[in-house]
Amino acid sequence: MKRQIVIAGNWKMHKTNSEAMQLANQVRIKTMDITKTQIVICPPFTALAPVYEVIGDSRIHLGAQNMFWEKEGAFTGEISAGMIKSTGADYVIIGHSERRQYFGESDETVNKKVKAALENGLKPIVCVGETLEEREANITLKVVSRQIRGAFADLSAEQMKKVIVAYEPVWAIGTGKTATPEQAQQVHQEIRQLLTEMFGSEIGEKMVIQYGGSVKPANAESLLSQPDIDGALVGGACLKADSFSEIIHIAEKLQ
Numbered sequence: 001m002k003r004q005i006v007i008a009g010n011w012k013m014h015k016t017n018s019e020a021m022q023l024a025n026q027v028r029i030k031t032m033d034i035t036k037t038q039i040v041i042c043p044p045f046t047a048l049a050p051v052y053e054v055i056g057d058s059r060i061h062l063g064a065q066n067m068f069w070e071k072e073g074a075f076t077g078e079i080s081a082g083m084i085k086s087t088g089a090d091y092v093i094i095g096h097s098e099r100r101q102y103f104g105e106s107d108e109t110v111n112k113k114v115k116a117a118l119e120n121g122l123k124p125i126v127c128v129g130e131t132l133e134e135r136e137a138n139i140t141l142k143v144v145s146r147q148i149r150g151a152f153a154d155l156s157a158e159q160m161k162k163v164i165v166a167y168e169p170v171w172a173i174g175t176g177k178t179a180t181p182e183q184a185q186q187v188h189q190e191i192r193q194l195l196t197e198m199f200g201s202e203i204g205e206k207m208v209i210q211y212g213g214s215v216k217p218a219n220a221e222s223l224l225s226q227p228d229i230d231g232a233l234v235g236g237a238c239l240k241a242d243s244f245s246e247i248i249h250i251a252e253k254l255q
């Protein structure tokens with residue numbers, strides 16, 4: 001049986017508050033018939049509270065795109081897990097490749113953030129993935145394993161029950177180049193095997209592993225039909241309610 005599919009939209013640095021509320025409302029209306037698929041939308045920090053007003057207690061969950069690991073203090077410009085939680089969000093994306101590439105995030109900082117998120121009742125969506133150079137050098141598995149071991153160092157199996165992993169090959173993000181379903185499935189299977197080794201078969205079996213990288217209505221079905229692909233982390237296609245809800249409806253039919 002397929003695990004529950006989780007479709008998350010990473011809005012990245014898009015949408016003013018009024019635009020964000022409009023998009024969230026359109027997504028809410030277009031997904032009213034969805035009962036099985038878990039939907040998460042991740043607007044920028046500034047729009048979290050206003051978007052929560054729109055989605056309220058609907059089945060749509062709210063997530064942030066990043067956070068800092070400290071509780072509070074003199075960290076100008078940073079946002080804590082508790083602050084995110086207070087907006088109504090219950091998810092947070094951690095270690096996105098854009099954060100790693102442009103903002104110096106490392107496996108170590110990802111690990112600190114994952115721990116702080118869990119301590120504050122936020123479910124982390126932890127991103128891993130190789131660059132094109134790494135794929136061509138045949139070190140995809142090595143890179144992804146290092147990222148997984150680093151991100152989840154010192155965590156218990158109990159804590160891992162709250163975690164989602166997103167495999168996002170860097171070369172497929174925003175490029176229109178998707179990993180083929182077979183390429184993605186292979187890495188997902190390897191990630192699941194590694195999680196089983198680290199945390200036992202229950203975690204390995206139940207872990208939701210999303211695929212991200214140019215997911216759109218045209219390729220969603222072939223990706224989501226793979227046995228180890230349990231959802232999608234959608235960038236560009238989540239900025240339009242039509243394409244995002246189309247992906248969600250494709251997921252709904254597969255369960």
Ligand SMILES: O=C(CO)COP(=O)(O)O
Pocket residue numbers: 010096168172173174175176212213214215233234235236237
């Ligand atoms: O980075 C992504 C989601 O986190 C994927 O972005 P695109 O869907 O635009 O390739």
